[in-house]
Amino acid sequence: MSIPLLFGPYGSGELPANIKDYGVNARWFHGFNEANFAACAEQKLEACVEFKTFRADFQKYPKLIPIGVYGKPIRYGRLVQGVCLSQKDFLAEIEEQLLAGMKQFKPRGIWLDYLTYAGWFETSQPDLQESCFCRDCIADFCNTAAVDATAPEEILASYSEEWKNYKCRKIADLALHYSRLIKARLPDCIVGAYMCPWTPDEFNGALTRIFAQNYQWLSEAIDVFTPLIYCSKSGRSPGWGREWLAQSSEFVPAHRKVQLILDALDYSESLTDTAASDVPSWGIQLYAGAPLFHDQDKALTFKHSVETIRNLSRSEEV
Template sequence: MTKATFVFSNDLDLLDSAKELGFDTLFIGHQNLTPVWITKAKKLNFTVNVEVGVFAGENLWNKYPDARPLTKDGSPLPIVEWYAGVNPLSLSVWHEKFEDIRNVITGYNIDGIWLDFMRFPCHWEVENPELFDTDFSPTTLEIFKSDTGESMPVGETWWQWKCDIITNYVRQVRGLINELNPETKLGLFAVPWTPKDFDNAIHKIICQDFKSLSELVDVFSPMTYHAMCNREATWIGDACEYFSQFGKPLLPLIQTENKPREISPADFITSIEQAEKYSAGVTIFFLDDVIKQPEKVEVIRKIW
């Protein structure tokens, strides 16, 4: 079983903490990679998977005029708390992120690339997310009409077209990996919704088509943050069971932060056990937080 954790910092001391707690796999954001960090991680025999966030970030809104999506009424997508969703039809954004992925693969001794925010916008990590259908910019609508022959962006033709946009980007990354280093794993941080959630928002709003994506990725990582979504820990098992139908190994993420409610040691144990039922392993999200909570550290020691 894979025993993974996500680190937000490239603090070298965190590597020692991860090793001492029995982790064998690390996730780190590509912006935090350094030669010194990767050298030490490999010296400690960690598998290293690198997260690349794609369609998110207010900095991209400021950098590229077409990066901020438009909603159905023609208004710019609002920021929701920390989240600024980016328009996947912005080729300027995509070209920048594609080069980021290329540079990570060619520049570092890594084991996997995990795509994050590879979707249309939604701040989903809450109990009742606000769902915005995007992108209704004139340029996007022209492309939609050219691709489909339809002038009205409605119904299944509209959302399936948007799903195909996302799938095609993942296909490009798959091709890049096959070209540069075929042994590199390709993973996807997946929104843990089924078609029954929020009137099929996983397809209509977020536009992640897991059946199609399963032909391209090596691993799905459902982001099963149960407390943020105000779900019981058993929901994690239900979500992983749903993803198991797509025939790929699962490496779900388990929330450690007491946000917006406390996650007790018992709840934390149940979360891990639920994730393990259908998965190839578990990713503790995140190490920087969990080491500040002695009771959760003890859970990890006992389980692993």
């Protein structure tokens, strides 16, 4: 399947009537939202859905909170993602929502969001915790990895590799399950995934150790990987996207695309810096980007960045 270069905002907000003049050909939005599909049809933009997987309101559904190493629910803040993946009813609900959405709409792409174990990464000082050590998750681990250990401390001390691999496999298998559901109904639909934006070595390997996102294993399911390059929120410089792209070939399989999502808060330097990268981002999403297109200078900056990226990507386009 050939993956088109898609550029546009993520999120709600009206776009100007001449939006296509600025290089925008797509927009991403939360869920299978009828009004957003209609707006895309009207403006002839490719409609792409951000689909929520493992995230829930923990106040409302406390049994979904993963269990930490001390046998208690993990600490969490506003941005927490990840749930206890032994909660079968919750997983069934996600699947139903995905199937119902595809019955009604035909998005150009579906980006799976929160496809991780628990934590939050839009910060410069992450609070990283191992999870989930509920009885069911431990039993599933022991069974899958053929390990006999019931205490979290023992698992982490003696079987840390097996534990990390078990979690990464769990996420990759669920990703593959969703991807197959999508491709069976919408064969041309792009399957994307929003990713923790850390390289595999940062924070002591937290990308796989905590969030359980293994690019190699996920690549069977995912066409386009989208790391959240939110520079100010993460305490990084505007060149972060470019630096990330430069390293990406070390861990993203060559047959898969990388499409950054940048933050409107970092506009426009992070975009112009990303556009200047020798390794192109395969299109761009701009988080909370709709309002920027009502400012002509900012909209033109987007257009020029799109042109730069398109020129650089031409040789690779298939």
